[in-house]
Amino acid sequence: MAVIRDVMAAFELYQPSSVADAQKLLEQHGPDAWVLAGGLDSLDWLKDRIRKPKAVVDLSGIAELRGVRTTNDGNDGIEIGAMTTLTEVVNHPVIKQKYGLLAESAELVASPQIRNQGTIGGNVSQDTRCWYYRGGWPCYRAGGNICYADTPEGRNREHAILHADRCVAVNPSDSAPALIALDAKFVVRTPKGERVVDAEDYFIGPDIDITRLHILQPGDLLTAIRIPSTWARAQFYFEKVRDRNVWDFPLMNVASAMVTSGDRIERIRIAVNGAAARPLRLKAVEDAVRGQPRNTATGEMAGRLAVQGAVPLQFNAYKIPLMRNLVKRAVSGVEEATWAS
Amino acid sequence: MAERVSSKAMQDVQEEGVLKAVSRRDFIKGVISSGVAVSSAGYLFRASSILHGQQLAAGVGERLITLNVNGQQRRVDVMKQETLAWTLRYKLGLTGTKLGCDRAECGSCSVLIDDIPHYSCSVLTHTVRGRKVLTIEGLAAEDGTLHPVQQGVIDEQGFQCAFCMPGFIMTAVGFLKTNPNPTRRELAHGVSGNLCRCQDYDKILTALMRGAENMRRSSLG
Ligand SMILES: Cc1cc2nc3c(=O)[nH]c(=O)nc-3n(C[C@H](O)[C@H](O)[C@H](O)COP(=O)(O)OP(=O)(O)OC[C@H]3O[C@@H](n4cnc5c(N)ncnc54)[C@H](O)[C@@H]3O)c2cc1C
Ligand code: SF4
Ligand code: FES
Ligand code: FES
Numbered sequence: 001m002a003v004i005r006d007v008m009a010a011f012e013l014y015q016p017s018s019v020a021d022a023q024k025l026l027e028q029h030g031p032d033a034w035v036l037a038g039g040l041d042s043l044d045w046l047k048d049r050i051r052k053p054k055a056v057v058d059l060s061g062i063a064e065l066r067g068v069r070t071t072n073d074g075n076d077g078i079e080i081g082a083m084t085t086l087t088e089v090v091n092h093p094v095i096k097q098k099y100g101l102l103a104e105s106a107e108l109v110a111s112p113q114i115r116n117q118g119t120i121g122g123n124v125s126q127d128t129r130c131w132y133y134r135g136g137w138p139c140y141r142a143g144g145n146i147c148y149a150d151t152p153e154g155r156n157r158e159h160a161i162l163h164a165d166r167c168v169a170v171n172p173s174d175s176a177p178a179l180i181a182l183d184a185k186f187v188v189r190t191p192k193g194e195r196v197v198d199a200e201d202y203f204i205g206p207d208i209d210i211t212r213l214h215i216l217q218p219g220d221l222l223t224a225i226r227i228p229s230t231w232a233r234a235q236f237y238f239e240k241v242r243d244r245n246v247w248d249f250p251l252m253n254v255a256s257a258m259v260t261s262g263d264r265i266e267r268i269r270i271a272v273n274g275a276a277a278r279p280l281r282l283k284a285v286e287d288a289v290r291g292q293p294r295n296t297a298t299g300e301m302a303g304r305l306a307v308q309g310a311v312p313l314q315f316n317a318y319k320i321p322l323m324r325n326l327v328k329r330a331v332s333g334v335e336e337a338t339w340a341s
Numbered sequence: 342m343a344e345r346v347s348s349k350a351m352q353d354v355q356e357e358g359v360l361k362a363v364s365r366r367d368f369i370k371g372v373i374s375s376g377v378a379v380s381s382a383g384y385l386f387r388a389s390s391i392l393h394g395q396q397l398a399a400g401v402g403e404r405l406i407t408l409n410v411n412g413q414q415r416r417v418d419v420m421k422q423e424t425l426a427w428t429l430r431y432k433l434g435l436t437g438t439k440l441g442c443d444r445a446e447c448g449s450c451s452v453l454i455d456d457i458p459h460y461s462c463s464v465l466t467h468t469v470r471g472r473k474v475l476t477i478e479g480l481a482a483e484d485g486t487l488h489p490v491q492q493g494v495i496d497e498q499g500f501q502c503a504f505c506m507p508g509f510i511m512t513a514v515g516f517l518k519t520n521p522n523p524t525r526r527e528l529a530h531g532v533s534g535n536l537c538r539c540q541d542y543d544k545i546l547t548a549l550m551r552g553a554e555n556m557r558r559s560s561l562g
Contacts, residue, residue, distance in 0.1 A: 111534025
C-alpha cells in the first residue's frame with residue numbers, strides 16, 4: 001500500500017496561532033485549503049499526491065485547541081481540545097478514572113509514536129482506508145461512478161456489511177464509537193458560528209454525502225469534544241479486532257457504557273465501528289436490552305438484533321458473526337479472548 | 342543564493358551522471374563539509390526533475406529556519422512540504438535516522454521531539470521550530486561515552502543488520518524517560534511501534550532491558 005512515489009507536491013504552509021486566524025485562512029483559500037492536525041492521515045494523501053492542496057493550515061501552534069479541561073456546566077464533564085494527542089487522552093487522570101472507555105479505545109490506536117502525534121480531532125475526522133480510494137482510483141467516493149471494492153473480485157475483506165450505498169467503505173476510527181457510547185458532543189466552528197452536535201451526528205454515510213465521512217464543510221473546524229458526566233464511571237466495554245496487535249485499523253470494534261441495578265441493565269449506550277461508513281450507534285439493541293438481566297441470553301439476543309439487515313460482500317462475510325459476537329460480549333460482559341505471548 | 346548554488350551543484354551532478362561518479366553519501370557529505378549551503382539538492386536523485394522543476398515553477402522555495410537538533414542551533418533551508426526525516430538526513434547530514442517506509446508504518450525514522458518519540462517521516466520540519474529534536478547522533482556524551490541504552494545494545498549484541506536500530510534506541514530512550522523501570526512486557530509495548538526486518542525481537546528486548554538497567558544505574562551513580 002505504502003508506495004513511495006516521491007516527496008510531496010509543493011504547498012504553502014500556514015501556521016496560525018489562533019482558531020480565528022485559522023478560520024480566516026480557511027475561508028480565504030476555500031477548497032484549496034487542507035487542515036493539518038497530527039498529519040498521520042493527511043500526509044499520506046499529500047505524499048501519494050492524490051490530494052494537492054495549495055494551502056495547508058497547520059493547527060499545531062494553536063494553544064486553545066490543546067489540552068483537557070473540566071467544564072463548568074455544573075455537572076463535572078470534560079472538554080478535550082481537538083489537538084490533544086491520543087497519548088495525552090490515554091494518560092489523562094480524569095479520563096482514565098471516569099471515562100476509561102475513551103482511554104481504552106485510544107490506547108488501541110495504531111502505535112505509540114502515532115498516538116504521540118495523532119490527535120483526537122484527527123482521529124474522528126480521518127478519511128476511510130479503502131485502498132482503491134486512497135490509491136487514487138476514480139471511484140464513487142472520489143467523484144466517479146463505480147465502486148472497485150464492490151465487485152466479485154474486489155478486495156473487500158475490510159469493507160462494510162451495513163448501510164452501504166454505492167460505496168462500501170468503512171470508518172476506521174477507534175475512538176469514535178467510544179465517544180458515541182459516552183454521549184460526547186462535538187464542537188464545530190463554522191464561518192457562521194459555533195455548532196455543537198451529538199457525536200453520532202458528526203458522522204455521515206454515503207446516502208448523505210458520498211465524499212465525506214463527517215459533517216465538516218470546507219472552512220469548518222472541529223475545536224473540541226465534550227463529554228458529559230452522564231456516563232462517568234459506568235461499566236465500560238471496549239473490544240477491537242484487528243489482524244496485528246500494532247498499527248492495524250479495526251476490522252471491527254465495539255464500545256459500550258452501561259449502568260446496572262441488581263442484575264438488570266438500567267441504561268446502556270453501544271456503538272460499533274468498522275461495519276459501515278459511519279460508526280453505528282445501535283439504538284435498537286439499547287432499547288431491547290434495557291430492563292433485561294445482564295446475562296448470556298440477553299447478549300445473544302442483542303447480537304442477533306445488531307446484525308439484522310447485514311449484507312456481506314465477497315470477502316467479508318466473517319464480519320457478521322464477528323459483529324454478533326462483539327455486541328454479545330459487550331452486553332453480557334464476557335471477558336474478551338486474549339493471546340498469551 | 343542558496344538555491345542558485347544548489348541548482349548549479351545539481352546541474353554538475355546531473356551532467357556527470359552522479360551515481361557513477363560519486364556515491365550519494367560522499368556527495369552530500371562533501372557539500373556539507375565544504376560549507377556550501379545545502380539546499381533542496383540534498384537528495385534529489387530519486388526525483389530530481391520533478392522536485393526541481395516544481396520549485397522553479399511554483400516559486401514555493403525554501404525558507405531559512407533555525408532548528409534545535411541535538412542541542413545545537415542549526416540553520417537550514419527547508420521547503421514547506423519537507424519532512425523532518427528528509428531535513429535530518431539530506432540537509433543536516435544526520436543519516437543515523439533511517440527512512441524505511443516513509444508512511445508511519447515501520448519506526449526506523451523515530452526521533453525524540455521534546456523527549457517524545459515521533460516518526461520523523463511524518464512530521465513537517467516547519468512544525469518543529471522552537472522544539473528540541475534529538476537523533477541517534479546526539480545520544481552519546483560529548484566525550485564520546487555512549488548512552489546507557491546504546492551500551493546495553495552493544496553489550497547484548499542486540500541487532501543483526503541494525504537498520505532498525507537507531508529507531509529502536511530512540512524510541513526506547515523516550516519511553517524510558519517516563520517509565521524508567523519497565524517490565525519486559527511493558528518495554529515491548531513501548532517499542533511496539535518499531536519493526537525489525539531481521540526479526541529477533543527477543544534479542545532486541547534483552548538488549549533494551551539491559552539499556553534500561555544501565556540507565557537506572559547511571560542516574561543513581
Ligand atoms: C499506520 C497507521 C495506522 C493507524 N492505525 C489506526 C488505528 O488502528 N485506529 C485508529 O483509530 N486510527 C489509526 N490511524 C489513524 C490515526 O490515528 C489517524 O490518522 C490520526 O488520528 C489522524 O489524526 P491526525 O491528528 O494525525 O490528523 P490528520 O491526519 O492531520 O487529519 C486527519 C483528517 O482530519 C482533518 N482534521 C483533523 N483535525 C481537524 C480539526 N480539528 N478540524 C477539522 N478537520 C480536521 C484533516 O483535514 C484530515 O482530513 C492510523 C494511522 C496510520 C498512519
Ligand atoms: S468502497 Fe467506496 S471508497 Fe472504496 S472503491 Fe468503493 S466507492 Fe471507492
Ligand atoms: S520511515 Fe517513518 S515510520 Fe517508516
Ligand atoms: S536488525 Fe535488521 S532490521 Fe532490525
